[in-house]
Amino acid sequence: MTTGDGARLDxxxxxxxxxxxxVPYLLLAVSVMLSWLxxxxxxxxxxxxxxxxxxxxxxxxxxxxxxxxVYVAGLVILIAVLCSRGLWFGSFFAFVGYLHSWxxxxxxxxxxxxxxxxxxxxxxFSGGLPEPTAPAIATHVLFTAAIVAGVSLFxxxxxxxxxxxAERKRMVTRLEEAMRENAGLHAQLLVQAxxxxxxxxxxxxxxxxxxxxxxxxxxxxxxxxxxVQTEADPRAWxxxxxxxxxxxxxxxxxxxRSVHAVQPGPLESAPLPAALAEIAARWSxxxxxRVEVSTTGTARPLHPEVEATLLRISQEALANIAKHAGxxxxxxxxxxxxxxxxxxxxxxxxGFDRARALDGGGFGLASMRDRVTRLAGAFEIESEPGAGxxxxxxxxxxxxxxxxxxxxxxxx
Numbered sequence: 001m002t003t004g005d006g007a008r009l010d011x012x013x014x015x016x017x018x019x020x021x022x023v024p025y026l027l028l029a030v031s032v033m034l035s036w037l038x039x040x041x042x043x044x045x046x047x048x049x050x051x052x053x054x055x056x057x058x059x060x061x062x063x064x065x066x067x068x069x070v071y072v073a074g075l076v077i078l079i080a081v082l083c084s085r086g087l088w089f090g091s092f093f094a095f096v097g098y099l100h101s102w103x104x105x106x107x108x109x110x111x112x113x114x115x116x117x118x119x120x121x122x123x124x125f126s127g128g129l130p131e132p133t134a135p136a137i138a139t140h141v142l143f144t145a146a147i148v149a150g151v152s153l154f155x156x157x158x159x160x161x162x163x164x165x166a167e168r169k170r171m172v173t174r175l176e177e178a179m180r181e182n183a184g185l186h187a188q189l190l191v192q193a194x195x196x197x198x199x200x201x202x203x204x205x206x207x208x209x210x211x212x213x214x215x216x217x218x219x220x221x222x223x224x225x226x227x228v229q230t231e232a233d234p235r236a237w238x239x240x241x242x243x244x245x246x247x248x249x250x251x252x253x254x255x256x257r258s259v260h261a262v263q264p265g266p267l268e269s270a271p272l273p274a275a276l277a278e279i280a281a282r283w284s285x286x287x288x289x290r291v292e293v294s295t296t297g298t299a300r301p302l303h304p305e306v307e308a309t310l311l312r313i314s315q316e317a318l319a320n321i322a323k324h325a326g327x328x329x330x331x332x333x334x335x336x337x338x339x340x341x342x343x344x345x346x347x348x349x350x351g352f353d354r355a356r357a358l359d360g361g362g363f364g365l366a367s368m369r370d371r372v373t374r375l376a377g378a379f380e381i382e383s384e385p386g387a388g389x390x391x392x393x394x395x396x397x398x399x400x401x402x403x404x405x406x407x408x409x410x411x412x
Contacts, residue, residue: 024060024096028053031093035086049085056082060096068104072113075100079117083124090124102155111148118147216251218323219286220244243286272307273299273334276314280332287322290329297336303398309371310334310343310393316368317345317391325349325389340377341397346390351383368393 032053036046056078063071079097082089094117101113122143123129130136227240270278273295280291314332321327327349335342365381368391372379377395 020099023099024093025057027092027095028057031082031086031089031091034088034092038088039086045085049082052078052082052085056093064100064104069109072097072101072105072109076113076116076120080120083120087124090121094121094124098151098155102151111152114151115144115148118144118151121147216247218319219247220251222322223247223286247286271299272302272310275307275311276332276334279311279315280318280330283318283322289321289327291318292329292331293334294332295334295336297341299334299336300397301399302341306341306375306395306398309375309395310341312371313343313368313391313393314345320365321345321347321349321389324352327388337397339397340394342392342394344390344392346388348388351385351387351389353383353385 032050035049039046056075059071059074059078063074076097079089079094082093097117097120098114101117102110104110105113119140122140126140130140223240223244227237227244230236230240273293277293280293283289284291318330318332321330325347327347330345330347333342333344335344369379372393372395375395375398377393379394380392381389382392383389
């Protein structure tokens with residue numbers, strides 16, 4: 001039910017209520033008028049009838065909203081008196097007795113009021129009380145019972161209809177309140193979503209800065225330190241300086257990309273396996289550490305966020321190897337499976353205490369773990385002092401046409 005339908009229904013109910021209020025007076029007036037026109041008795045007789053009608057109208061006006069039992073009893077008496085003055089009062093005005101007996105009384109009293117009114121009407125139409133014979137009395141009682149049954153049935157149906165209408169109105173009211181409450185909750189959720197979006201964007205920028213600018217600056221410092229140490233060898237000095245300049249250019253490019261929130265540069269011109277191979281080859285050249293890159297399964301385009309996550313994790317893992325591991329060899333494996341894709345980065349370096357690193361490690365490990373968790377994936381680190389390190393990231397293999405949500409990722 002729409003708001004317009006509800007308002008129209010309210011208007012009809014108010015109109016019906018006014019009509020029900022006016023009906024007793026209208027029926028009384030019609031009964032008086034027909035009795036006056038159809039009865040050829042003297043005018044004084046009709047004046048007495050008119051006075052009784054005015055008394056009935058005053059009784060209805062003054063006593064209707066007071067004690068129901070007293071009111072209905074007086075009304076039935078007035079109906080009986082008026083019916084004795086003319087047949088038309090039994091045809092029209094007696095209806096008020098049925099209406100008010102049922103609407104104002106409760107329990108068996110309403111049946112008593114309706115039965116009294118029906119008995120008066122039957123007596124009026126039959127011309128008097130029934131003859132003291134069983135058939136006459138039975139006929140009188142039968143007609144009275146039939147009228148009581150009919151009035152009760154229609155009145156009960158009306159009550160049920162009215163109750164259903166009231167229940168619908170209550171339901172509409174509850175729905176409107178729920179809609180207002182939902183509107184408030186929606187506004188609150190929008191505010192929370194904006195706040196969460198701001199926080200997520202800050203975290204994204206922090207990861208991007210760490211994975212691009214911080215790593216680039218670290219590489220630049222490493223190359224410049226190497227250039228200082230090889231100052232006596234112009235060729236080596238020039239090579240380290242060129243590497244530092246290249247890293248500076250790449251860092252500037254990545255900074256611009258981060259500002260514009262686009263995918264990492266290597267992914268713009270190559271698929272993920274080729275981009276990983278390019279990153280590994282460049283890292284190997286800068287750090288003089290051999291890297292083996294392999295891909296298993298059938299490579300296929302993935303959602304940009306999935307590919308960007310795996311690329312950033314490989315960059316961070318290789319950066320950690322260069323800074324901390326002192327490794328002579330590293331390996332990178334990208335595995336495409338039916339529902340997931342995994343990235344494993346391993347080295348034969350110094351290793352570390354895994355529990356201590358996970359509890360109080362730097363931003364790099366936390367950044368990798370957050371990136372994988374954001375996609376509802378799994379991130380694992382295996383390492384022991386002197387035994388090398390293996391980093392594993394497993395994320396849902398969401399295709400490029402699908403949307404990334406944690407719920408969908410879990411179902412995948």
